[in-house]
Amino acid sequence: MSTAEGPGARAPGLHGRDHAVLTVADLGEEGLLARFAPLLPRAAGEVVGTGDDCAVLAAPDGRYAVSTDVLVEGLHFRTDWSTPEQVGRRAAAQNLADAAAMGALPTALTVGLAIPGTTPVAWVEGMVAGMGEACRECGAGVVGGDLVGGRAIVISVTVLGDLQGRAPVLRSGARPGDAIVHVGAPGRSAAGLALLSAGIGDGDAPGPQRRGQKPAPAGSPRALDVAATRAEARACLEAFRAPRPPLEAGPVMARSGASAMMDVSDSLLRDGDRIARASGVILDIDEPGRGRGALASAMASLVPVARLLADDEAAAAAIARTWVLTGGEDHGMLATVPAEILGAPAGGTDGLPDGARVIGHVRAAGDGESPGVRVGGRVPETGFGWDHFGG
Amino acid sequence: MSTAEGPGARAPGLHGRDHAVLTVADLGEEGLLARFAPLLPRAAGEVVGTGDDCAVLAAPDGRYAVSTDVLVEGLHFRTDWSTPEQVGRRAAAQNLADAAAMGALPTALTVGLAIPGTTPVAWVEGMVAGMGEACRECGAGVVGGDLVGGRAIVISVTVLGDLQGRAPVLRSGARPGDAIVHVGAPGRSAAGLALLSAGIGDGDAPGPQRRGQKPAPAGSPRALDVAATRAEARACLEAFRAPRPPLEAGPVMARSGASAMMDVSDSLLRDGDRIARASGVILDIDEPGRGRGALASAMASLVPVARLLADDEAAAAAIARTWVLTGGEDHGMLATVPAEILGAPAGGTDGLPDGARVIGHVRAAGDGESPGVRVGGRVPETGFGWDHFGG
Numbered sequence: 001m002s003t004a005e006g007p008g009a010r011a012p013g014l015h016g017r018d019h020a021v022l023t024v025a026d027l028g029e030e031g032l033l034a035r036f037a038p039l040l041p042r043a044a045g046e047v048v049g050t051g052d053d054c055a056v057l058a059a060p061d062g063r064y065a066v067s068t069d070v071l072v073e074g075l076h077f078r079t080d081w082s083t084p085e086q087v088g089r090r091a092a093a094q095n096l097a098d099a100a101a102m103g104a105l106p107t108a109l110t111v112g113l114a115i116p117g118t119t120p121v122a123w124v125e126g127m128v129a130g131m132g133e134a135c136r137e138c139g140a141g142v143v144g145g146d147l148v149g150g151r152a153i154v155i156s157v158t159v160l161g162d163l164q165g166r167a168p169v170l171r172s173g174a175r176p177g178d179a180i181v182h183v184g185a186p187g188r189s190a191a192g193l194a195l196l197s198a199g200i201g202d203g204d205a206p207g208p209q210r211r212g213q214k215p216a217p218a219g220s221p222r223a224l225d226v227a228a229t230r231a232e233a234r235a236c237l238e239a240f241r242a243p244r245p246p247l248e249a250g251p252v253m254a255r256s257g258a259s260a261m262m263d264v265s266d267s268l269l270r271d272g273d274r275i276a277r278a279s280g281v282i283l284d285i286d287e288p289g290r291g292r293g294a295l296a297s298a299m300a301s302l303v304p305v306a307r308l309l310a311d312d313e314a315a316a317a318a319i320a321r322t323w324v325l326t327g328g329e330d331h332g333m334l335a336t337v338p339a340e341i342l343g344a345p346a347g348g349t350d351g352l353p354d355g356a357r358v359i360g361h362v363r364a365a366g367d368g369e370s371p372g373v374r375v376g377g378r379v380p381e382t383g384f385g386w387d388h389f390g391g
Numbered sequence: 392m393s394t395a396e397g398p399g400a401r402a403p404g405l406h407g408r409d410h411a412v413l414t415v416a417d418l419g420e421e422g423l424l425a426r427f428a429p430l431l432p433r434a435a436g437e438v439v440g441t442g443d444d445c446a447v448l449a450a451p452d453g454r455y456a457v458s459t460d461v462l463v464e465g466l467h468f469r470t471d472w473s474t475p476e477q478v479g480r481r482a483a484a485q486n487l488a489d490a491a492a493m494g495a496l497p498t499a500l501t502v503g504l505a506i507p508g509t510t511p512v513a514w515v516e517g518m519v520a521g522m523g524e525a526c527r528e529c530g531a532g533v534v535g536g537d538l539v540g541g542r543a544i545v546i547s548v549t550v551l552g553d554l555q556g557r558a559p560v561l562r563s564g565a566r567p568g569d570a571i572v573h574v575g576a577p578g579r580s581a582a583g584l585a586l587l588s589a590g591i592g593d594g595d596a597p598g599p600q601r602r603g604q605k606p607a608p609a610g611s612p613r614a615l616d617v618a619a620t621r622a623e624a625r626a627c628l629e630a631f632r633a634p635r636p637p638l639e640a641g642p643v644m645a646r647s648g649a650s651a652m653m654d655v656s657d658s659l660l661r662d663g664d665r666i667a668r669a670s671g672v673i674l675d676i677d678e679p680g681r682g683r684g685a686l687a688s689a690m691a692s693l694v695p696v697a698r699l700l701a702d703d704e705a706a707a708a709a710i711a712r713t714w715v716l717t718g719g720e721d722h723g724m725l726a727t728v729p730a731e732i733l734g735a736p737a738g739g740t741d742g743l744p745d746g747a748r749v750i751g752h753v754r755a756a757g758d759g760e761s762p763g764v765r766v767g768g769r770v771p772e773t774g775f776g777w778d779h780f781g782g
Contacts, residue, residue, distance in 0.1 A: 053492040054458040056559050059450030067445040068501040070537045101444040112461040112547030146461045156503030156547030168447050
């Protein structure tokens, strides 16, 4: 496997010609599409479904939300790291989350798929099934798409959403005094990617011990720790491979009166910075390494996972903190919320969706201060996370 | 250039690292997106534009049409055959045509773009400008998208359309007795591709003579023929590189009462067959090699272009006929129309859009006869044209 191609080098053999395996080229476009149909749920608002030049969807409130996201084999997923079902779920999830982050109910996807002719039909069917499953769970349908050849697998998904009569929740609405609220488990996806990059997968990860350690006797505190670490590591791997964004939290947050919202695609810092700049304010996110807040707790649960990759306790803490702040692709909901809609007692989240946690506050930019993100009151010392070209 | 990769092998040098050229990786995602913004028209029904998790579009009649199409470098276009503007125009055109073929007004595109980091920024800007220009001409906007790395250029476009209160025109509505109507120049795109595949481009195509012929004296009949051939060949090259589908014909045809409609993506035969099977009827398309109808005329104008590639007159005629019947990517509008809406005299097209021509008729399938396409009353002897995997 070539390291020059980064974390997503092609799975050995997936596109290799094996005459025992039915490939995309064997079946052809129409044959493949016929196999997909039973895997894909219909949209509730479907007026015309797949099979014509366009699908036609109902827009009950006279508007609709739309967004497009692309996943590339070798860059966003690896076929030797994820099952096809996981890849499909991930492709769907990151788009569904975009609709939810506007406060919209995701209603439908269309899918543009470029795949090498040598790809096994079973892989593509699995991917489509995973996508269909993620849609079914939130009531969305798959209403169309295109299927073409290509050198690597590229999955371009467009999501359509229904605002249900509400105003869309933009990035630009955060106001001084708002609380910053997050729903999700920040850093888990980045931790999952780090584990896979270090060669730690399901079978061995986290093994009963790090290299050189002895297994803990059953029932000992270390054995408990190992079991908890294993569960957390599994959750991290799953978050990377097949994220399950808190989609229902988007519309609930919109109903509650959230002033700004995004799903965390790139990182808490980068996406928080986008809200801050669009709104002309400072988003001051709690320092994960301090106190007992939601981010401290997220970091604490990642430290045992980070230990699998770190030489000492300080390094493990630093890694876990980096995952929480700069890890992308969690697709948690990041919102700002006027203080008055937080439930009593002060700082509570009664009016907000399940799992909502306050992770900071919004303040006005001072004299000569540029709008942007802060961590524990300070300008972040590190990069913000993911850029698609490393630029 | 590898022939194993077919008609779209990578342009020599486009992705090669040339340190004098500003590349996508140099600029990064946000830098690129900032450059695109001024190139892209806004949609008329734009409630929220680019820059948030989703765009929000108005759906005045409570429904909207949506479709996704993918273009892959090396398969659908070659960067040494087409300018970036042409590639962008083509990507937009084939999607805009899908909306028009439902009878909808295309209102907006979203674009999912995978591009190697080594791609020159100027190429991507040109492509986006071509896309923007095609949208501007028909009143559509570009409301969002995604930009990621990749091994080859993949352009996935989603079109959104407004049915303006009309019923969508499906594939399944053709009825016995309907006329088959086409708007466009069938075969031109296939002829353009054939010219480029034979190494005949703008500079030399069609040159003043075929290899071995002497130039014609100015003013001679052959010189006139050469000039006409050159003009037609240029039109063919342009139709392949940057098609301009008759978008306005779609809604006009829908208003006129067309019973079924598609844009010709794959070929008259394949797309005609799709309408026939969806409608449970026979679509009998005129034999282009006979009579004086619209297809005979389309074939006649392609014969001089085919001569540039053929050994004798019979071969040229056969090639031109194949282009007309099995050539794809013209994106003309192919519709069936109840006889009563054809204008007087019988067979006229007064009620139909400019350029509409009758090219056949619909009849019921006889006993034991399967619905499908016919040419001059006979089952077509050849393949139907394009399949994306050659399957």
